Amino acid sequence: MTRSAITVTAPEGVPEVRKGDDLAALLLAALESEGLQDGALRDGDIVVVTSKVVSKAEGNVREGTREDALPGETVRVVARRGPTQIVRGRLGLTMAAAGIDASNVEAGYIVLLPLDPDASARALRATFRDRTGTNVGVVITDTAGRAWRDGQTDIAIGAAGLDVLESFAGQIDAYGNDLVVTAPAVVDEIASAAEISQGKLGARPFAVVRGRADLVREPGDDGPGAGALIRPEGSDFFGFGAREAVVRALKGAAEDQTPFGAPASIEELSAAVAEVTGTAPIAHEGGLLVDGADPAVIAALAFAHGWRCDHEDTNRGATSLSLPMTT
Template sequence: MCTASTSSASSTWASTASTCTTWAATRPNGSRSSAATFCRSSRADVPEIHVYALEGMGEVAAGDALDDLIVDALEAQGIIAHDGDILVVTSKIVSKSEGRSVSADDREDAITAETVRVVATRAHPGGVTRIVENHLGIVQAAAGVDASNTPAGTVLLLPVDPDASARRLASQLRERLGARVGILISDTLGRAWREGQVDAAIGSAGVQVVDDLRGGTDTFGQLLQVTQIAVADEIASAADLVKGKASGMPVALVRGLAAFVGENLDTPARALTRTGPTDMFRLGSDEAHAEGFAAGRAAAEAERAAEAERAAKAERAAEAERAAKAERAAEAEGAAEAERAAEAERAAAGPADGYARGYDAGYAAGHAAGRAAERP
């Protein structure tokens, strides 16, 4: 549960009067979290958001209707949904309701079955961690197969299609609540450059997942060329701060970001996943080296094969040229021999039939010479 006290204070960051709220959470074991103070500016143009964890949802089982559980939790806390509210739902309860639980004994097989591509493997005292790309295109440890917050002896797989699950839940809740709410399904991911984990959106419906600021200008009038804000991920991370990992509060309502909630439910979180040439960290360093080595070796072998083929082709061409020259020489020799025979025949013929014999011999010699000239 959450407790809060309210007081008036002077806000230095806004240079205007503010209402400040001190917030603290009571954990399931009775301990209290550190208090945090949030100040609301009295200026209407200062943006603010509110995040509420939904209590009392209980354990979710296969076949449970999440819309029923969420509506009951909202009513129990007296929260009336508004147009533009966003409900962030932990993927675990979606998986549980969809029956995505398997035996823990099959965990390694489940990871393998969910894996499309191994990105990296790292050995550690507790075993081996596999960083993989799963069927959703998400790169994460163990393909998202998780043993936390699930009964002993079982592990949970991610939903088959979190975007479809989000669309279905958003449609149900919009009808039941009478409000244009958006849905984000969140899961915990590591980060390539940073320690620790954060919640990110793996499913979305009705929520603009990216705020593309390219083409706009900053406060100094400079052109923004690459800035695209991953709105859905930032909302999922903010919601996790009130949901927590062991609080039994798997859903949070975020209010104040209605500009990112629309009528269209087809706003997939999968659009946030980098693929192909845009993925600059496709492999771990060891795996990248191994893949590069294999590709380089294959390229060298292909080059050697191409060089051998070029040499063989050149040899075949040279052999053909030698054969052609020999054939032309043989034909030329044949023509010369024919001419010599004709000359001898003319000499032997005498004056009486010299013309006829000479014509025939000349014809034969000319014909042979003409055929020889036709050849290359």
């Protein structure tokens, strides 16, 4: 498919957003002042809105500090490094400090993430349809760090009316290779493209991305939302930080099992036991029997791989590992 050039417009002149403000009206007024090509939204445009102004308009601003609010926004702690906490928050997003923000807000106050960003995006999309007659997509964004790389980028935490993934699975590239799992997260790419125009200090909380109308769904079809991009608990390779994974495996609490993922195969567990202990486990009644190793070590290895220690044979110094747990 041939695509035209993509343009991003982030209008100036948006006033400070307060609880109860009409975000759609603010954007339309800003676009009129900016002169977005024909001065109005078009079918196929994608409207990008920062989560901060959504939270402000919805009244999700609190007096206090990040530390005060963090427990209430946290489902579980993924990793800690000094004062920094990476947590899985109530929306399922894994972010530093649950995405709680103390910038671009009055001193002594913090901004929490919207209660339901996908629902907020759906409501904005419907409002634009009612007021302008246009069929647009809506993306709500927030800033997030990334594993393995310094710096932050904007990602989509809410979306309505557009495809969030662009799957190429089943297609063939120019060299004749089958594409199996290629699926760009286009909604995150749109969020980052918009942020380049918006900037962090420019008081430009809105942007309009034009040129990807192929991603925008028909009126009445809001799509799966940005929540569809969040991996379920247990499917992420990095359910805990490196230090935290060691602690959780040694502790062996049942509530910590899910983030370690689906149970490993008997071959994978055997290889791990052999690598750590230097002892090759023996297949035993559908499970494994490990001779001459510290039971605490074996228990931690079993827990991290989704297995269970059935019992310890003190006479021969062996530990029996059962078939995988149900997770």
